[in-house]
Amino acid sequence: MTGTSEAGDGRIGNWKVGVVTSIRRESASGRSITIDVPRWGGNIAGQHTDVRLTAANGYTAVRSYSVASAGAGDRIELAVDRLPTGEVSPYLVDTLREGDELELRGPLGGWFVWTPQQTESVQLIGGGSGIVPLMAMIRSHEASGSTAPFRLLYSVRTPLDAFFRAELESPSANLEVTWIFTRGAPSGWSRPAGRITAADLEAHGFPAALSPTVFVCGPTGFVETVASALVALGHEPNRVKTERFGGA
Amino acid sequence: MAVISRGFVGRGGEVNPDLPAGQYLTADFPVLSSGPTPHIDTVDWQFSIRTDSDTLHTWNWEELHALPVEDINTDIHCVTRWSKLGTSWRGVSLDTLFATVKTTDEYVMARSYGGYTTNVPLADLLGGQAWIALEFDGAKLDPEHGGPARLLIPHLYFWKSAKWIHGLEMQSQDEPGFWEQNGYNMYGDPWLEQRYW
Numbered sequence: 347m348t349g350t351s352e353a354g355d356g357r358i359g360n361w362k363v364g365v366v367t368s369i370r371r372e373s374a375s376g377r378s379i380t381i382d383v384p385r386w387g388g389n390i391a392g393q394h395t396d397v398r399l400t401a402a403n404g405y406t407a408v409r410s411y412s413v414a415s416a417g418a419g420d421r422i423e424l425a426v427d428r429l430p431t432g433e434v435s436p437y438l439v440d441t442l443r444e445g446d447e448l449e450l451r452g453p454l455g456g457w458f459v460w461t462p463q464q465t466e467s468v469q470l471i472g473g474g475s476g477i478v479p480l481m482a483m484i485r486s487h488e489a490s491g492s493t494a495p496f497r498l499l500y501s502v503r504t505p506l507d508a509f510f511r512a513e514l515e516s517p518s519a520n521l522e523v524t525w526i527f528t529r530g531a532p533s534g535w536s537r538p539a540g541r542i543t544a545a546d547l548e549a550h551g552f553p554a555a556l557s558p559t560v561f562v563c564g565p566t567g568f569v570e571t572v573a574s575a576l577v578a579l580g581h582e583p584n585r586v587k588t589e590r591f592g593g594a
Numbered sequence: 595m596a597v598i599s600r601g602f603v604g605r606g607g608e609v610n611p612d613l614p615a616g617q618y619l620t621a622d623f624p625v626l627s628s629g630p631t632p633h634i635d636t637v638d639w640q641f642s643i644r645t646d647s648d649t650l651h652t653w654n655w656e657e658l659h660a661l662p663v664e665d666i667n668t669d670i671h672c673v674t675r676w677s678k679l680g681t682s683w684r685g686v687s688l689d690t691l692f693a694t695v696k697t698t699d700e701y702v703m704a705r706s707y708g709g710y711t712t713n714v715p716l717a718d719l720l721g722g723q724a725w726i727a728l729e730f731d732g733a734k735l736d737p738e739h740g741g742p743a744r745l746l747i748p749h750l751y752f753w754k755s756a757k758w759i760h761g762l763e764m765q766s767q768d769e770p771g772f773w774e775q776n777g778y779n780m781y782g783d784p785w786l787e788q789r790y791w
Binding site: 586 | 596597599600602603605618622624625628629631632674708738775776777
């Protein structure tokens with residue numbers, strides 16, 4: 347039996363102390379945070395990290411966040427959306443400053459990941475801050491010079507709620523980006539604002555016949571809708587990888 | 595030696611002794627699944643235990659419901675750090691299902707509709723510790739939460755409580771299941787914080 351304690355988790359190691367090097371506002375409720383983490387050692391696109399906060403009285407809170415960056419090196423980027431009733435996310439979005447220390451443990455996870463060795467078509471479907479692990483895949487795809495065809499469907503309330511907007515508005519040659527606005531679309535936008543439907547997936551996603559690997563990340567309701575529609579469109583359930591947050 | 599997070603106070607309050615280290619209380623019921631939710635008609639549903647002698651013990655939906663159904667009140671702990679205290683379930687005890695099963699194997703691979711797997715020692719399924727759960731909070735189990743039936747092993751992290759349970763396979767050695775191959779602990783005791791490899 348493994349029976350590892352924290353100290354015994356050799357593969358991911360103990361808590362590491364990172365230093366926040368820069369912070370960028372992404373939306374009204376979200377921002378990205380770049381952190382130098384000595385001994386991080388790089389991560390695969392799609393992996394996540396535990397973040398631990400400790401109050402002066404010793405109280406601690408830990409949550410997992412997807413890493414928005416990928417590849418070798420000890421500098422990582424997180425992107426966090428403030429949950430109104432959250433305990434850790436409001437601190438990361440509103441209080442944390444450049445130069446602050448932050449404890450991290452990772453990288454974690456070996457399922458919802460993409461590596462440049464994969465050559466098949468990849469369909470990414472993100473809702474809200476569910477874009478974060480998909481962004482790591484997009485960046486890994488571009489940085490590696492991969493020629494695997496990539497498509498992204500990104501659903502957000504309004505253009506102002508989009509994370510990584512500038513980066514996604516000028517995608518690389520092998521990436522096609524389709525925006526879905528659920529509450530307010532820019533004027534002149536042909537698709538009326540509304541939640542993602544099977545028709546959106548059919549019109550803008552890779553067809554099931556191509557057997558793409560599909561990564562879906564977002565709130566539970568979004569992921570349930572999208573994953574069910576994909577299976578109905580003929581995608582093999584075992585080629586549809588999901589990551590969800592929030593209750594049902 | 596923890597780093598103090600400047601300006602962080604947290605929710606505060608007293609330490610809850612029912613909450614394992616590193617967990618927080620949640621009122622809702624988060625869903626975590628690695629793929630699409632399978633939808634299984636109870637007409638087609640089947641549960642089986644396959645033993646070392648390659649014998650298959652099988653129950654359909656009616657046969658399972660003909661067995662004693664127990665009320666279960668328990669805390670549950672997810673490796674993604676949420677815990678729910680005092681949840682109520684109804685289900686059939688694995689003790690009941692294993693009553694007629696003869697095996698010398700000590701390990702079990704749980705297999706779900708949709709292909710999910712997770713490994714558990716047999717000892718953790720017996721002795722009033724595990725159930726095939728059919729209801730949560732007075733209602734039949736939603737597909738998102740593993741309906742029509744899921745494994746319930748509340749003393750281990752909740753990924754061991756396989757949703758859409760289809761069968762148990764006895765094995766002589768402990769082999770890793772799905773999350774156990776993807777970074778999570780072979781056993782998963784929340785009180786020892788056995789989260790990862």
